[in-house]
Amino acid sequence: MTAIQLNDVSYHYPTSDFKLTIDQLTMTANLVAIVGQNGAGKSTLFKLLTGLMQPQTGNILINHHDLADLSPADRLKTIGIVFQDPSSQLFNATVEKEVAWSLSQTESDAAVIAEKVAQVLATVGLTDIKDKNPFDLSMPEKKLLSIATVLAVDPQIYLFDEPMISLDWPSQQLVTRLMQQLAREKHQVIAITHDMDWLAATFSKIAVLSDGEIKFEGAPAALFGQPELVHAVGLLPPRIMSIVSDVLGDSRVYLTPADYVAKHQTH
């Protein structure tokens, strides 16, 4: 089980007043979502978790090792990053080479690489277009490819920045299934998102950021059971809650339509 621990972490940009301060945050659950309004500090926290940007004070420990001390190769094996905009993370001539490039950073055996590439392309359903240039792909395909490049390395921790953006419905389902699968295989999956419906349906734990501070840590149902807090941090409850409270006057917590159905078919 991987544990990520942030101790007294702070970061501020030289050019703005914004400051991120996290006294204590421990992430041990397999599926963690980080949420918050625009400008709450999500992207800053994300960049710190990638290990590519260091906090000015405090440290980030991964299984008790300081993230800043990892060698580049160890960092790759530890943290896989899926950025929001896939078009700026693809730079090889074909889909196949794109995945192979990532693998070649830590693996030198060509046969192993070839086998692994074929395997992950099948997982994300891109086998048929493996010879295409990544630039000719549609947005969802690019995103799936960028996920494949990380899957190939098989890191302990997966970081996703807004994974649902620019995906269509079938690819959203595919990515969600993949993330759940990774979590079941004891990887830690962390996602930044502003999609409350997806969050409510998918994650077991959420950390809420507002004004650069953690305002809530816990299960989605616990967060959405506190409407004042949800409002104060600038979030909205899942859509099903607004529908049910609007139409039926029922203001209890429901995470998905299926959740409502389950709770009401029992009696």
Place this chain on the structure above:
Amino acid sequence: MANNQQISINDLSFTYRHDSNAVLHHISATAPLNSIIGIIGNHHAGKTTLCRILAGIIPNMMAGDLSGDVQLGPLSPTQNWPALNQQTGFVLQDPASQLSGLADTVADEIAFDLLNHGVANTEIQHRVTEVARQLQLTGQLQRSPNSLSGGQLQRLAIATAIVTKPAILILDDPTSEMDPQGRTEFFNWLTIIEKTTILIVSNEIDDLCEIADRLWLLVDGELVNQGTPLEVINQLKPDWQIGTPQVYQLARSMNWSLGTDLFPVNVNQLRGCLHDRHST
């Protein structure tokens, strides 16, 4: 027969130059002017291409093999593009590349469109303030467009498209980077715009069903269905792989129908449906 009061697309097909496969195949669709039309479909469905044709980007700026006919009321993007463009606002998928790059401030960026339309300076002042208020950019007016977040950039792109009060608004996935409040406010705001035909591509099926008068559903370049959201969602086929709104999922599971096998797709319909059930 051309009708001046509606949008009509007639047997439209299109293939990009340097490409052998058609992106749109024999599309025919109609909708009344001044309505909101949601265009839905998965990737490779041809949504963006359809928007480009409606806005006249194809064939005026991008080449390819275009056949068929498009009428937006009295105008056509193929025959009277300058006149049509005068009355059209367009928001691209990538809001950042829509900006002129010649403006130091958000206010200047919005004013750019008004200057192009020859609007007088006093009027520009008024219109920029107004549109910034509508899209909650008032606090950003003096800031550089480069300093905005993704969601704010999308709102700026929308502001530049609507500030000239176009009769036709074409929006290609305009809310993808907005946070939930921003998105909800934006969709609510679309419903209060008057005398404007809005064509909007979006993956937000819940929001579309709340506000759209009609949905056009594209699958692999073909228009497989068109009608009210109620009709289109209730007639979905599983192999089209389109998500359904939560109201519909809920109503279906609870068997709250509006009569013969027809389930509500938005909050108002759900309310009506439950009201009817209680009164009978």
Place this chain on the structure above:
Amino acid sequence: MDIRDDSLQKIARRHWYNFVDPVTKLLLALFLTMLSFDFTPLYFEISLVLFSLTLLLLSRLSKATVNAVSFCLFLIVTMVVIQGLFYSHNVHPLFSVMTITFYREGFLYAATMSARILIIIFAIGFFMGTTTVSENAKYLESIGMPYKLVYLLMSVCYILPQIQQNLSKIQFVERARGINPQKTVMQKVRSILPILIPLIIKTFDQSINRSITLQLRGFDRPERTLATPKYPYFKAKFSHYLLSIVILLLIGCKLWQIISRFL
């Protein structure tokens, strides 16, 4: 309050260089450059360097200018060393370090060249640091240049920051995906090679999108309202005529110097 013209709030913060219009600044840069080519005494060159440096220091120093200047200083040092050692007219030794002798002629030659480079860099830096793309665009349009041409000129200026922005974004991601340490210059150069093509494609894509939307936004419509210049400028026309005439004289003078050598 006028929300677009920020004159009301910013009048106190307006600097002297805001009263000089962009074209005058460019002509001034050209004028200083021509002066340095026409008159070669080293003291004169040095005073020109100091004058243009003062201009630069009195304006807003941007990080980009500092970077450009430091890069030039690096080039200049290399040039001084090479010319001091190997200039073809080297005769008089200046000083010796161990067995290596520096010569006066090469040193002077390199110093003159360096002075010219510095003058150009400082003067252009002054222009770049004190104007914005939008101020230039507005001014050019207001003095009668067709907007289409203004836009073309400006988009050439705009493409460099755009490339830089894309480059840093792609490089960050490349660093995230790879183990290349990118510490030495060689490693940095090698890390840029694979991402050049996506960089060009992305920038090209953005340029096409921009030109499409500008047409949609009607930037070349005949009824376009002429932009008003951002600031009221001091004697703009007069400065243009004066500087243009002097520059033409200097060019004529330089040409005559060259031609008279063959007579």
